[in-house]
Amino acid sequence: MTDTDRPEPPPHFIRTRIRKDVETEVVQQVVTRFPPEPNGYLHIGHAKSIALNFAMAEEFGGRTHLRFDDTNPMKEEQRYVDAIRDDVGWLGYEWARECYASDYFEQLYAWALHLIDQGLAYVDSQDADAIREQRGTLTEPGRESPYRDRPPAESRDLFERMRAGEFPDGAHVLRAKIDMAAPNINLRDPVLYRIRHQHHARTGDAWCIYPSYDFAHGQSDAIEGITHSLCTLEFEDHRPLYDWLIEHLPVPARPRQIEFARLNLDFTVLSKRRLSRLVDEGHVDGWDDPRMPTLAGIRRRGFTPASIRNFCTEIGVTKSESVIPFGALERNLRDDLNVRAPRRLAVLNPLKVILTNFPDDETEWLELPNHPQNPDMGTREVPLSRELWIEAGDFMIDAPKKFFRLKPGGEVRLRGAFIVRCDEVVKDDSGNVVALHCSFDPDTRSGQPGADRKVKGTIHWLSAEHAVRAEVRLYDRLFSVPHPAADKDRDFVEHLNPDSLQVVSDARIEPGVEAMAPGTHMQFERTGYFVVDRDSTPDAPVLNRAATLRDTWSKIEKQLR
Incomplete structure (x- = not known):
């Protein structure tokens, strides 16, 4: 069954949501994106996300961006970018625009300063272990950092110096100031920027601070005018942070995040x-x-x-x-x-068959269909000679009653040729079967009087002289x-x-x-x-x-x- 033969896919909640947004003119043009991290190869799980994002945009006359989330230079490589491009293209999809989170580093930095100036972000000078320990649990609220009330001017100065490269990795981070008692742990003053003195594949050494995925993701969506940010369910708990950042930044658009099962x-x-x-x-x-x-x-x-x-x-x-x-x-x-x-014909475990009544120096060329149900695919010529290969599994000496392939004294049809009978089994000194001497019935060739004679087994074969080792x-x-x-x-x-x-x-x-x-x-x-x-x-x-x-x-x- 081909793509065009398949029935239209049934409606699902994302299609229904997008259709409603289009019909009510909440969005003028659907824009989706596929945002892989270039730190490995795509797997079959990504294919579902790729297919969904491209299908929804295509169905509603929109477009899809391929955006590389290159915010972690420690793990990202150009070979992964090349592989991702190749995979998405191989699946048959064309993206309207190729983007990188690093394209927006300057804008993201400016928006981080905006949050600081508004008192919505601060520089925390604790190490990662202390921040993690203060975060709390699902049943216990977190504890506020001793730097949470750092004046905006001081945080701005530190953040600018972070960018200038004055501090080593881990000396400071930038955190959003939201709510350390929030039931959703992702809202407990999440980290927005870290110091990483690491060469970046695209920006070189221009930056030594890099945004977190949560900070870069939603804002990149907004910059590109993404209307529907389709994510797997593990990002559902991140949606409140996604929305909080969109709400508190002067972004040019308001994308909507929708989650589905991976x-x-x-x-x-x-x-x-x-x-x-x-x-x-x-x-x-x-x-x-x-x-x-x-x-x-x-x-x-x-x-x-x-x-x-x-x-x-x-x-x-x-x-x-x-x-x-x-x-x-x-x-x-x-x-x-x-x-x-x-x-095509192939024999994986070859056993020699010698047709004792077939001329020694003769090769017949049989015309076989390339596809038995599709005559438009034409035919090919396949050589037939005195010595053949058949699958070893198509022969048994002590065959059970319902074994309908070749056995001593038994008959089978060679696919596309004629019926043969096993007359003699040749063994080596160890008792292993090394060849079968068979005779063929010429009257069972195509076009001959016995062509319709029935036997219960049909096996495939190859001319030993012409077959290719593989x-x-x-x-x-x-x-x-x-x-x-x-x-x-x-x-x-x-x-x-x-x-x-x-x-x-x-x-x-x-x-x-x-x-x-x-x-x-x-x-x-x-x-x-x-x-x-x-x-x-x-x-x-x-x-x-x-x-x-x-x-x-x-x-x-x-x-x-």
Whole structure:
């Protein structure tokens, strides 16, 4: 099913809210933003936010900004900016404007001075531990800082000297003066600025004080004319501070923050801190390892932009936290690739078959469809010769009654060719099966009188002479339990699935696949959906399994829940 085939998504509370704002002319044009921090790669959880922000703006004729929240130079790097741009563009979205919180550092600084002059902010000279200890708890109010009543003129002087670089890191902070007894801890005089003598990727050494996320976020929204600031639920408790700052600053616009439930996916982790640890400790091969839930990772694994967009539409937008089965993401990929991925042949665990009545020096070229349900995708020629490869799993010596593939004396149809019978099993000195001697029935070729003769099994194959050796990487769930981070008794890395990657180094693929460009998708018949990996070359092709043909995990997941 394609994007255009899917029914219109059902209404949700954010769409309803925006529609009302548009119809009542509270806003003239909808403007949304996606504001990632450039301190890591985006993951599938971000895809939900990206899709929602861009979809709402597009639906109501508005625009979306891509704004990098680059307020913490200690963790931010240009490579993350480049990766985020690439991921958002790969998903199929175009932003109207690219912005950075650092674009507004001068204005944010001026507004911080405004708060100081109004008696709404003060410089606190305590260290971080003292401030944290005075903050209170959910049941106990906080205690006021001894510097809370510092005169505005003194705070302004200190803050200007903070900017000038006179003080070391941690010597002072700027705090909003709100209410240390507020039930919402975020309103207990939150920190607005910290001293950080750290080189910034965009502003260099121009600044040694940097705004907090809470201070930069809402004001950046206001500067850009954002009408609806769509955030995940963890920011719901921050909304009163967001609104307080907007209310007490001379900002040019009044954006509205609306929260929704974030995406949670089973059998993985969606925390930048945990994902960074997986990379740093070598549990995975970088941020784009195909087992990672990063957009770069699932892209390399073979997921498509359409499958991710459809998945985000399917799971909907609610205020209720839930965990989505990884299988739902895979199902959307199957739905997408089943329609458009061309079919090819591959044998992952080869077993030799010798057709004893096939001419020794002859090669037949069979015309096979590229897609059995879509004649518009055309056909291709596939070579057939005396020696073939079949899957070792398609043969059994002592086959059970309902085994309908190849067995001694048994018959199967070779897909697109003819029926063969196993006449002899060849074993090595250790008793291992190394080859099958078979004979084919020429009357069962297409167009022959026996072409319609029925046998219960059909298997795929490759010409041994023409097949290309390849490395095939079989990816599976990264963790062996549904909720690896929820186990309080064990470190989440202890739940890593040892079988999350199996490398088949001696697979055989249909000739022509080795020349396909990285990122090309196909279905290996009876095996699964695959994509050409970036490591692939014509001389050493590498393919990644994106998904199996069927959901083999659904029953296992139910048992593990």
